[in-house]
Every structure is written in C-alpha cells, then in structure tokens.
Amino acid sequence: MGIDQFRYIKEIKEYAKEHKVPIMQDDGINFLTNFIIKHQITSVLEVGTAIGYSAIQMVLTSPTVKVTSIERDHERYLQALKNIKQLNLEDRITLIFRDAKEVHLDEKFDLIFLDAAKAQNIAFFEQFEKNLNPRGFILTDNISFHGLVEQEESKIESRNVRGLVRKIKNYIQFLKENEHYEVTFYKVGDGIAVARQKEE
Numbered sequence: 001m002g003i004d005q006f007r008y009i010k011e012i013k014e015y016a017k018e019h020k021v022p023i024m025q026d027d028g029i030n031f032l033t034n035f036i037i038k039h040q041i042t043s044v045l046e047v048g049t050a051i052g053y054s055a056i057q058m059v060l061t062s063p064t065v066k067v068t069s070i071e072r073d074h075e076r077y078l079q080a081l082k083n084i085k086q087l088n089l090e091d092r093i094t095l096i097f098r099d100a101k102e103v104h105l106d107e108k109f110d111l112i113f114l115d116a117a118k119a120q121n122i123a124f125f126e127q128f129e130k131n132l133n134p135r136g137f138i139l140t141d142n143i144s145f146h147g148l149v150e151q152e153e154s155k156i157e158s159r160n161v162r163g164l165v166r167k168i169k170n171y172i173q174f175l176k177e178n179e180h181y182e183v184t185f186y187k188v189g190d191g192i193a194v195a196r197q198k199e200e
C-alpha cells in the first residue's frame, strides 16, 4: 500500500514551519494547482525548490505533469529529495542542486515558476524565458511581499527590507512594460504575477 499522501504533505508543512523554511501559502498553492489544471500545463520549471512542497503539489494535480526544480541550499535540496522519494515521485520531479544563475537548460516548459530570491526576479525571467514554450506562462510569487509593496516606503523601517521592496517594484514595472507578455496580477497568497507570452 502506498504512503498516505495527504498525511505526508501535512508533515512537510509542519517541517517547514519548524525549520523556518518559507513555502507557499495555502491560497497561493490553491491558485497554482488550479492554474495548472485550467491551462492543462504538463511541464514546469521551478526556480526555488526549498523542500519540494510546491513541486509535489504541482505534480499531484495530474499524472501528466512533470516538474524540474532548482535549489542551491544543500540541506533543503536533500530534504526535497527525501520527500519526493517518500511519495514515489522521482520519475515526475527532477531536482537540480545548483545556483539557478549557473543553470542553463535546453528543454522547454509550459510554465516557469519563479520562487527564489526576490531581488533576482528580473535576472531569472530574462535567463529562463528562452525555455518557455510558445504562449507559455511565467508565474512569480511574493509580488506583494507581505503587503509591504503596497505600503508607503518611508513607513518601512528596515533599510534591507526597503531595498527588497524597491526591487520587487522594479520587477512589477519590468513586467508591465514588457511588450512580449500579457501580465495579470492576483491578490492571492503573498501576491502572484502571471505573465503569458503573446502570440508572435
């Protein structure tokens, strides 16, 4: 008999909480999985695996979905490997242990999910858009950054946080001005941006 998937996923969430691993919020995950179903996505490139939670949720939407996911933190990568193995999903999720900046792939994907370092979103968008299938999607999480992006900048005390908020704002501007994509922003979870490649 197979492992109780539901219970194991709950354990992954508990591990994340206990070890302070940032994983997608529940409504963000619901949005992402419904998005995959609605658009009949079968291939995903994820930048930022953490412990494999979102990658696992994505492949569990349908037996046709495959995910390639990149993580640079060794401990998290090992934990993700363990979780994927426990759920017998090794043939559906491919993990790459490396800084995403150094990853160059030839494969094409229906969806690219950017969920790594927020300050690097523009760089990752530009690096990986060549890996997108025609009319594919680039989805980015944490566009609202706990509501701070909508807040007046002078009210944010920490200089580091202010710097990050500015980078997220730059990314939002970059998306809005990018004429090759149709962009929609969703106030769900921590804020999600969906950029869909326009028809050439």
Ligand code: SAM
Pocket: 022, 023, 024, 047, 048, 049, 050, 051, 052, 053, 054, 055, 070, 071, 072, 073, 076, 098, 099, 100, 101, 115, 116, 117, 120
């Ligand atoms: N997608 C995961 C989920 O919801 O289950 C959460 C990912 S977490 C928000 C971001 C992860 O990106 C962290 O584990 C971090 O180590 C990783 N990361 C940050 N910068 C990276 C980079 N340049 N290359 C690869 N991984 C990176």
